[in-house]
Amino acid sequence: MLTKQTTHQTSWCKAPWFHTLLIFIIPLLLAVLIHPQLAQYELESKLQEDLDFLAQSLIKQTTILATDEGKESFSQLSWSCNEADIALLKSAEFSPEMVRLVQMELASGEKCSNLSSPYYHMAQNTKKYPQSNIEVSISADQNPFLRDFIFEFPVGNHSLIAITNRTVFNSFLTDLCPNCYQVDIQYHGLPVVSRGKQTVSNTKNSRSVSHYIPALDLTQTLNSGDAMYQLFYDKIWLNLVCLSLVLSSLGAIFYWQWQQRRVSLESMLVNGLKNSEFTPFYQPIIDTRSHQIVGQEMLVRWRRSDGNLVLPNQFIPYAEDSGLIIPITESTLAQVKRDIPKLLGWISVNIVAEHLEKGLLSQWLDRNESCDTQRLCFELTERKPIENFDKAIIEIERLVFQCQGFKLDDFGTGFGGFSYLQKLGFNCIKIDKMFIDTIGTDDLKAGVLKSIIAFGHESKMEMIAEGVETQIQADYLSERGVYLHQGYLYSQPVGLDELLHFYDRYLNKEKAHEASHKASSKLTGRFPLKKIRFPKPPNLL
Template structure:
């Protein structure tokens, strides 16, 4: 009997132990993969962040060289202060003329002196090996009788030698303070000079994820230790056994339903674009001071064969997600001169605007298409393109190049949803914007909270300083219109004047305002 029990019991125990060991190994492997994927993604975010800092500093370097700075006196500091006011996102910068002491730099907050041990510049990296004008280095320095250490980007010009301190944030969303003992992140130059570190040096180290920048000589190294993997493994193991199959079946079923629904909407939109059911409705832009219509914004509407008009909130996300927005934008763009032909012919200053998603601003094909339209007689001087802050531009440099080509054709560039999205002041500084559109969110405060409109007032003042026109969107009441006029904003758009209208009705509305 004992032998029989052993023959039955021992294999069961063996299978159980084998299955348990395999489960533990798989759980550990999955936990390691999840941690590595997360750390890699975080390191890539850090790479993009530092690259953006260096890109911006590089552009400011050329502007620093144009300063009429001669020496660190009252006049020199005034020049630096004026530069800082116009480049407040550029970081702290230091300048010395070729006549001043080699290791002493001037700034609006005082002088800094390069530490004696770094004056041989052994850890310096030249970004431009040919002209040797852009040094990058981590330096120790004395500022206000305090010793500090920072990353500097320099520029050796004809008149001055300039340096911008590249400052990094003290904390990041991806770095959990409670996990400071299970994660260590470093930013280093390729000569291994330490730029910045987060977390404590780790023991029981398993691996290090190293991501290098393909634009600048630095990398991000993120260490992973065993404790973090075991913690991830334990957390997932508690729920994985009883729930994994059930959740997997439910997720697969829901995903299948969602995929079927999305496929259906996508096919409907493809058919609607092909049959030209997605058309432009036009909302007038008024000069509230004179009552004259100066332009319009083309807004997409889905007009079913039965006459039903579907608002964009029900389909615009699907258009953007599936890239169907690209052929639709081209279709609406090419239709504008036909829809508004009488107005374009009668008023050469009338301008119609069209919204773009960030991808289109960065697409070479879209820019080339408008250039081809211009050669065929398209009235590009009566076209305005709106860039929204709702979604981010991935490559500001490419976007700016395309916008400059479009502006050369007479196209006006507008910044839509100002103050509500990703770009903020950086779009105004780095892109050649002509018109700032104030979002309805801020216009509503004129009535809801008339004594608390600092953001609206700041954007209006910024636009005036940058010599931009301002259009206020979402104007729905007479009181809002008067309050905007009092602030010097006379171009208004909103339901107070008219809802978006089909092309024929808009032309009738325009003709009525002309009489």
């Protein structure tokens, strides 16, 4: 019952519709997770941006009359409180938007205002701007939203009085964000003055940022409330949902296209098995000490019915993922069995972890056991790790007397490496082409090659070098005790007929070298060092 339930759960977890659902949901879940943080970040960025803008505006508005340009405009005043002076007070030149001039106070004590009546200002404390003769005070209202800044600009023995325009200041905040902001401005040592919406600082989602302005010696605090938070919350959520839907849709589309390719490739592989399109190719392995062919590795090739040859890297990884590598291996093993009487030495066949874990090799050998099949050996690839070592070890022990043994393919590049050798008891490693290519270069992996060779000698491992393509590589390996070579220097993977031709060419070359060796020995009385260079065969694929 438990096995059925587990199998059922596994099947729907692997179903394409389930994967599509995950691909569609994951971006939406991510949007839900990051939405609050992103909304908070955007809100605080907006608050800081607007606070900086307010600070610059406040500096400009409150100090413009103390600049040289402002002082020059004072020369237009007659300081007699006539109609021309009043008109100048009302002009935009004398009254910036946020701070307006309202009154002239003459040295005689006379006051003239552009208001309906003179403005009498009462304040408890007065302070001066840093590095300026401008005096600032706060009106005596109890409500900070009704308080005004009062600025006094001395001009000789006279002075000008200006106050902040609450209406303009509030409109200025409304333009930034309607019903969103409250700003608190406090000159150090003076009561706080507030503008904007009075209730925002007490709301659930209120936020605030502060900034000290050294030029005015004041701290300005910008507060936002629920309206501002909701504005950004909705805006960010809408953007995230739109982006998530786009990513979800694209992900689902790409997944289904990939799934269709997989289904298409799977059907092609299945049809290939039915039509016996998978054939064995062989790559000889040479012992450089005796210059004999000691064996070959069988490499599966897919020659489709239309004559096209599919490269291994285009179908082997998927065949392993889908489990089709098992019937493909069995199909090619049947062909190898027919070829064995014509082959020299042992024949290596690549296997995967599943072959060992499920006892598939012993089952096949029990059905096909003969003197010829005892020449087979198996190379364990490491693209997928072994999950059940106990069953793998049982399978290896069962096959000890039925085959030539086991080799660890692509040593140093897969999952197991040294642990596989220890647990499984292999006594032969194949050094991957990746490391052979570093010979004669400054590649950092050249040090790894030296370590692998040292390990092989120390552990008394048989070592086979894959991907030997140059005589320099062959000489380097032979000098370091790696005598079994496989690669394009000798032959590329070829079909049976071409392999037999290679045998003939190679053996004839060996006979010619032997004859030359004997003739040289008779003439010189000594035996010269024997070194055979093998030309690269023509491209047959």
